[in-house]
Each structure stands twice: as structure tokens, then as C-alpha cells.
Amino acid sequence: MRNAVLLLLFLALFGCTRLEGTAAVPFPTPEPSPTLETPLPPSAETLPTVVVLPLSEPTLSPTILPPLVEPTWTATAPASTPSATSPWRRTRTPSPTPTITLTPTLDVTSRFQLRIVSPGPLSKVISPISFIVHIHPDYTGLTRIELIGEDGREIYRKVFKTYSNVGYFTRVEEKVTFELKGAAEIARLQISTYDSKGNILSFNSVRLLLLATGENQFTPSYPAQERIGLRLKREAEITGGTLELRGEINPINNTPLIVELFDAEGRIVGSRLVQLAPADGKYQMFETSIPYQVAERTAVRLVLRQSDDRISGLAYLYSLPVFLSP
Numbered sequence: 001m002r003n004a005v006l007l008l009l010f011l012a013l014f015g016c017t018r019l020e021g022t023a024a025v026p027f028p029t030p031e032p033s034p035t036l037e038t039p040l041p042p043s044a045e046t047l048p049t050v051v052v053l054p055l056s057e058p059t060l061s062p063t064i065l066p067p068l069v070e071p072t073w074t075a076t077a078p079a080s081t082p083s084a085t086s087p088w089r090r091t092r093t094p095s096p097t098p099t100i101t102l103t104p105t106l107d108v109t110s111r112f113q114l115r116i117v118s119p120g121p122l123s124k125v126i127s128p129i130s131f132i133v134h135i136h137p138d139y140t141g142l143t144r145i146e147l148i149g150e151d152g153r154e155i156y157r158k159v160f161k162t163y164s165n166v167g168y169f170t171r172v173e174e175k176v177t178f179e180l181k182g183a184a185e186i187a188r189l190q191i192s193t194y195d196s197k198g199n200i201l202s203f204n205s206v207r208l209l210l211l212a213t214g215e216n217q218f219t220p221s222y223p224a225q226e227r228i229g230l231r232l233k234r235e236a237e238i239t240g241g242t243l244e245l246r247g248e249i250n251p252i253n254n255t256p257l258i259v260e261l262f263d264a265e266g267r268i269v270g271s272r273l274v275q276l277a278p279a280d281g282k283y284q285m286f287e288t289s290i291p292y293q294v295a296e297r298t299a300v301r302l303v304l305r306q307s308d309d310r311i312s313g314l315a316y317l318y319s320l321p322v323f324l325s326p
Contacts, residue, residue: 112226113139113318114191114204120219124209128175133191135162135170138234139202139319142194145174150186152312162193180212188311199266199301203317205308227252228304228318229283239325243270243290243302251279252316253309260303261292261324269294269324297325 147156190205261270270292
């Protein structure tokens, strides 16, 4: 009995010790480690497109189109030293050429020498002006683009060469830049061409309102028709000492029509002043006789022009090569 009691005591003591030894040891509750945020790709913002272009001159971009129906002729003037007699002679060093492309010619009924396609007359424009002109192949050469302010100062000028492309008009497009001291100014945008001796071939212009700020307000361009139509063929043979001239004109303004005959060296061999009816946007008939003096058969250029009635200088000029004999 005693032994049984001792055995029970032993078991009781051993069991308590075992339970105490295996009691759960408290561990600190692990805290969630901070989660590293995965960096997101940058948002797709619209970035400016940057294009690097070479600083080079524009090139001709011909388009093959149907040729002219009528053949063209070029009078070869005798070689001689240029003279400063003519006030319209120019000798300038060509500057970089603007963009030039080719467009098909129109029929004879709407034939023109220099047509200003854009901008239209009295358009309100900011800088730069997109100036587009079509040049007849018989009137290409040294070409000048100028912007003249209302006080006669030259705001912009570019000189370059255009070349004859038989059967095609030459399309010239130039960005004309300007700066104004005031808010607005009346100006004349003009283009002219010259032969190898510096004699003027053609001239056309458009009056604009320049704006320092704001937006372009374009007007329709002039019709695709030459202002002057003559009852005289190109390179006609004139004899007898008098050129009888008949034709029609749509005057650019109310100034008189000045008619002149220039020889290859720029000397005036005949001239006449023709008074016109007030300009109303319509064609009117005119007729005049131009006495001339030559010692032998001479290649000359018949020039008809009107001056600007507001800004000093030309407004319009038309020319035609003819031959004079005594």
C-alpha cells in the first residue's frame, strides 16, 4: 500500500514538471513588413515632335502635265553692255531661292504673266505672309519679292532666279516676314522679273493691311486673267516709225497708263501717256499711237505700266517683245 502511494506521488510530481516544461512560450506577433510599392511607368504625356531639318535651299518639284498648245518664242537681243538709262533696270546678287513648283498653263483666254494667287487684295495679314505667285515661262529670270511700307520703306526683300519651263507656269511660294512698330500698317507686296541685262519683264502687286497681332483675314484673289490684252502678237514686226496700239485694260487704279518702248540696252525709243476711265473692276478699251525712231530692225520691249496711287512706286507692269524697223 505504501508503495502504491509513493508511485502515485511520483507520477503526480513528474506530470506537473512536464507540463510546466512544455508550456507555450509567447512569441511576439510578427508585424507585417512594409510593402515596397512597385514604381509605375510614367504617364503617357503628349510630347512635342522635334524634327531636325538641314539648312538647305528648297528645290524644284516638277509635275509632268499637258504642254501648252501654242509654241513660244524668245527674241535674242544683241550682246551689249548694260546701261543705266532705264529706271527699271536691276542688278542684285541672288539670295536663297524659295519653294518653286510647276503647274500647268491656262488657255490663251486667261493667259497671264504674273498672277498673285494669294493673298487677295486688302487682306489683313500677320507675319509670315504666305505669298503664292504663278509665272509664265516667257517671263522668268531674276525675280524679286518685296514688301513696301506705306512710307515707301522696304520691309522685306528676296532676290532669286526662276527658270523657263516651256509648257508650264512656275509656282513660287514664299514666307514673307515683317515686324511693325505700330498695331497695323498699309503695305504693298510685289513681285517682279528681269532679263539677263536687268531690264524689267513683268511686275504685279497687291495691297495689304499688315497686323502686328491677331489673325489672318484673307480676301479672294484677283481673277486668273491678265489685266491687259493687246491686239498685237508677240514678236510682231512693226514698220513705218509708228506703233498703232489697241487693246483692253482692267486698271489696277485710277492713274494713267504709261506706254514705253525699250531697246535691249534699256534706252527709251518711244513713249506715250494714256488717260483711262476710272477703275471699276471691268475691262475698258484703249487706243494710242507711239512714234519711235530706230536706224535698223531692232528688238525692243513694249512696256505698259501703272503707278501706285498711294505708296511710291509701281503697281502693275505688262510687257511684250516686238521688232521695230524704220
